[in-house]
């Protein structure tokens with residue numbers, strides 16, 4: 318809940334200016350503004366290769382759900398992505414992965430790519446059951462999907478204890494959790510389909526840790542919060558990832 322529609326043009330032009338010498342075709346970039354800023358952001362990014370997404374949506378196509386936003390409304394506002402299951406949705410609004418599952422299906426039906434947040438609590442981490450918690454979340458949220466759906470899905474691994482703090486999870490910890498998520502996908506959907514899912518890392522990503530995290534072979538991209546509140550800040554991360562990604566693949 319940061320930034321207004323009027324900030325969109327400034328945000329986009331700051332990114333454009335900061336990245337004019339960067340080959341953005343090696344990256345897939347998205348920004349997820351507040352609902353009220355979506356049309357302004359879509360217009361402001363214009364021809365830049367930056368996709369737009371919502372931060373949440375409802376699972377129903379339409380109807381008596383006052384105050385909610387549907388997939389069709391997001392598409393109408395210029396979105397191609399939608400973020401689902403952010404830790405704050407689960408914590409403050411009582412969302413469950415069962416309800417996230419309905420949203421994932423609705424997003425895919427509408428042609429939106431869901432960015433599904435997964436992450437263990439600090440208690441799960443301390444009790445050494447992070448992988449168990451992640452398996453449960455992932456299996457719940459993807460039940461009912463076919464292997465062909467996976468190419469449209471992004472998993473955002475965001476350990477809850479690493480969001481909004483000063484330190485991200487360590488690279489080795491992140492790599493292990495991403496390997497686990499990939500293994501769960503492979504077990505359920507087959508290795509080939511599992512490889513089509515992007516698994517990105519979020520939680521206190523900043524200019525100091527972006528390069529190391531993005532360079533991990535297990536990490537397909539970064540999910541940036543505070544550092545992306547300004548176009549300049551986000552551009553710093555984009556520049557780092559574009560320059561140092563050793564994968565020769567999109568990140």
Ligand SMILES: O=C(CO)[C@H](O)COP(=O)(O)O
Pocket residue numbers: 475479480481482519520521522540541542543544
């Ligand atoms: O907002 C986030 C990116 O999706 C996420 O919760 C991480 O926030 P940050 O810790 O401020 O980077």
